[in-house]
Amino acid sequence: MQVIILKDSDDVANGAAQRIAELLAKKPNAVLGLATGSTPIALYQRLIAMYRAGEVSFRDAVTFNLDEYLGIAPDNRQSYRSFMNEQLFKHIDIDLANTYLPECSQENNPRRVGAAYERRIADAGGIDLQILGIGANGHIGFNEPGSSLGSRTRVKTLTERTVIDNSRMFDAKEFQPRLAITMGIATILEARHILLLAMGEHKATAVHKMTEGPVTAMCPASALQMHRNTALILDEAAASKLEELDYYRWTHLQNEPLVSQYGHFHDL
Ligand code: GLP
16 A cells, blocks of 8 residues: 655645546546545535646546445435536546446335446446545444455445434435445455545544554455555544554655656556
8 A cells, every 4th residue: 555645635636636637538438436534525626626727637538436325326415426417427428328427216126226326337447546534433434343355336335424424414304324335345345546645634533443453344345455555645633543544655756757757547
């Protein structure tokens, strides 16, 4: 895992946006794995600004989101479909028909959605770059602690902690789902490149555990230690509990010349 520590959340968003633009310049029909939550909002704003400035195009891109709530319709303002449309898709030149979430309509059996979603990802050629946030309990997507490291896209029950963390997005009287369909940990690990973003002190413990702790289902993000091409982009606060800070800063500096010469996606 490559650990990149930047000054603040603006730099994190900017760093991630630059990588996505670099990927799309190299491979205009790239398959992007996208995330919801507060973390990627600044990244999406940056991408929209870059699109408006003519610095990036999503015309041929395909996207797969990590997860979607179960029990609320796509046009509900709380769905992750609505989130993606509002925060990114309607502001850029992506073809909405090329944007996928693991949605389940009312007449469908939610337990069938996972396998179909996995097939769709495979048919698209697999995910080139997966963007991730991290839950304060170490979850990725909605793979809560205890999720199998071999899990595939499926229905998951959210932990009480996640329900409470996400309740800030819901009005008091609004239905807040306890179930979601999420890519599995094994699904995420199949992405060719992974970029996990974390900002703020409330993420520092999870970042420390996933990076420097053991690989364990109790910290789902720790599975990324097994991935060959993962970078974490952190602000100072999210990095504050890392024990090997100096080493990460040092390796980042040593790698920079290689990256500026060959880019991040030489294998694609
Ligand atoms: C949510 C999402 C995750 C996200 C995480 C952190 O519940 N399912 O994909 O990474 O929790 O959210 P936030 O970025 O709002 O801190």
